[in-house]
Amino acid sequence: MDHPMPPAPASPTPGPSAARAFPSRRRGRWHPPTTETAPTRAVLIAGAVLFLLLVLLAPLISVFAEALADGLPGYVAALTDPEALSAIRLTLLVAVLSVPLNALFGLAAAWAIAKFEFPGKSLFITVIDLPFSISPVIAGLVYVLVYGAHGVLGPFLQAHDLQVVFALPGIVLATMFVTVPFVARELIPLMQEQGTGDEEAALSLGASGWQTFWRVTLPNVKWALLYGVLLCNARAMGEFGAVAVVSGRIRGFTNTMPLQVEILYNEYNTVAAFAVASLLAVLALATLVLKTLLEWRYGDALMARRGH
């Protein structure tokens, strides 16, 4: 060959002192380019922590502090008040009705969007997001306008003795409206990412449509579905605006927990108001813990990802 390889350099392996042989004037001041300097970092972190304390943690603690201001007996008395109990029952009932319905709808919508092509698909996706961009109060008003006594369907409903507005059906409808996107939004990107490959495999192995859905499609999205249901439930129990408009706020009958809190607070019944509020806070904390647990344990199954 014309250009023989140069012989391997007979260099001794560089010892620990070798690094010091090079001048390292800037060594102390060097930091990775994507990292801020220590003072900058301290200021940023302190700012974030302060913000969290003021905006999130302090109010949360004060909820419990106010609720227990008259001691435990006062707290228990406030929660066992018939009106409070009625509000709790109603809230649970609304959640039990609206969350499964929304889960079903979200699953069906995500399935249709991810697995099929149909005209108007992008419009459909946009409409699912509508509740995110509409003020809940407007949503409530729309239901009053449609289903109320003077609404479009009012005469028909009255003729058949059906009460929608200022009753349970209206509250459930309004709650469903504001929580529609939660499940669908979790499932659509995941199911789109997963595509139809698994379903085709199941079908080619002889599975029927139902078998494919129960044994393949649903298990593939179960954690994302649970995640969406969790968020949906938290919002359903905490919804104020839309429900306030359609419920009519009949004490002991159509007051949900958030509405009850507001009424008690306006009556300067602080302990009772915060006692009920503390239940909502506990719900929020439980949701947060479960959500974190899901994200930690099944993070990869929640998010769209390649292959297996």
Next chain:
Amino acid sequence: MRIDIQGIHKEFGQFPALRGVELTIGDGELIALLGPSGSGKTTLLRVIAGLERPDAGQILFNGADMADTPVQERNVGFVFQHYALFRHMTVEDNIAFGLAVRRGRQRPSRAQRRARARELLELVQMGGLHHRFPAQLSGGQRQRVALARALAIDPAVLLLDEPFGALDAKVRKDLRRWLRALHDETGHTTVFVTHDQEEALELADRVVVMRDGIIEQIGTPEDLCLRPATPFVYGFLGDTNMLAVLVREGTAWLGDRALALPPAPPVPDGPARLYVRPHDFRFTDDSDGAIPGTVQAIRRRLDALRIEVSVGGHHGPVEVALPAPAPAPEPGQTVWLRPIAHGLFPGGQGVFSEYEA
């Protein structure tokens, strides 16, 4: 099982993915669908399986029209390009899936299903890994689980879409040999898709070369290598040189030289394309009917020398392969080239330019 594919057309929107595909696959045959990406291989496989409905044409299984038979009832074992293993099931449950979803008396007991799954795992050389999840397997192992899952339903035909596409070269080679052995053992009618010519030639009884939704050639690996039927096949299977020639009274003329070519089917008078593989050129001292050229460069390959010879006209340099120990000419030297095998196709230049050397 014998499969007849008759006049299959398939369009996606306005785009024709298959344009009149005719093919008969014999019982127990191992067939490769070979072609560049986008040539319609996957679509044809999916049409056979019933995952895609053709716009025209018929698929017959043992003579019976499958038009109204859904994929569930066609009894095909389909191995998907990305395996499509059920990620929430163990390897064993994946393999037993096709048995578990059967209804009524068709459905084997749990113990029978497990036994069958274990048996198949042994067959694909993965005994002991039945409790793993797909995410805990290597690519080659997933591939074999996908195959075992497809075999579990005792398919009448096995369809594999780029079965080794996602694997590295060494694993590919091993699995390829193994699939051939498995086929010889089980005797399933098998169709597999590949864009790797070496894989198709090594594995298949017959190879179907596809381009743009049509079949270019069907033949044994021997046929394809020695008798490429079209310029496309010449270019797609291995290296080739293309020279624009003029045919007059049965003789091919390169510029002002009449070429002496080995006997071949006659070609009508007019412009034509002469295909010669690099290793089908010989240097000769006898200038009569040979192609004159000047050596431009010599390149070393593992198994041969590649010699670039400029032949004048508006052709690029012609590549000639010389077995390594042969005495090589020097750059600048004038040489005479004689083809010992060639393909001569009527028509002008530039039709298949992307596959031409």
